[in-house]
Amino acid sequence: LPTTGSENKDVPEYLAVVSKIVSENRGKEMPLPYPDGPKLTVGPVEDTEYHDRPAVVNAWGKFYLPKTTKMEVIGYVEGTSYPCDQLVLMTCEDQKVYGFDGDELHLVASCLNHMFTEGIADPALQSYYHGEPFKDPLAPLDINLIEHLWTTLQSLVWLMLTHLSTKRSKIFKVEVPSPSSLFHLLCSLQLFHKQ
Known part of the structure; x- marks a missing residue:
């Protein structure tokens, strides 16, 4: 899965480019450098165990991160130490890479390029739970x-x-x-x- 070639966070079509790349590479398996063993299976959300759970998918961009954002699934990884069968990987408008383990959303790489050169962070760089943006309703x-x-x-x-x-x-x-x-x-x- 190639990166967009830009780490510019102001690229408006970033998610559209990622979606196109995921479609073109759907089903491909790509080894990640760390942790040893897991491979990224490239694909949209329809290829994950959440294909028939729209409420869960919808929550990823709305109820975990501090600000509502649009997410684009890039695939999933199996065989990690995260407590799930499939760690669903996605990126969003900030170009960071997140993984969903069925309970929490984890920041696993600062960008796609970092994910392909360094692998996914284990443990996560940061973790978010469902409803976290609402834990302190008063800023x-x-x-x-x-x-x-x-x-x-x-x-x-x-x-x-x-x-x-x-x-x-x-x-x-x-x-x-x-x-x-x-x-x-x-x-x-x-x-x-x-x-």
Whole structure:
């Protein structure tokens, strides 16, 4: 399986080129340098044990990596130390090579060229489990934004309640509590926020 001849990560047709090369070389077996023994059997997803499991195939590009990406299966390897019969190999828009063992998606090479010269990494360079992108739904930027909004909200509530309590105003026909009650309210809000 030849490489695309480019390690440029901005090649828009990368996956189309890979798909064409896989089609042209379908069924060929190619030895990989490491680990000793396994051979890559070139082929699309239809040639793998996942040919009739579209939900699993669909999940590879959506539910394992930090960002949704398109995947192109390049074939499979048998006889590895990964816990599966077929380690399905694929590449995506970032041109890295991943292997799926039935449970986790593993980064096994930084690019196709690396896979053919160095083999597949064993153990994996990095492993991803189903749902990993959703383990921490709030990114650091989001947490900073929430903290800023919380501080702003506290200030606004304090100003509003202080103003209303000095005028003995009513909101929605409910009398505003005295300033000491406001202090207790804000303290309880602060305790709630820290939990």
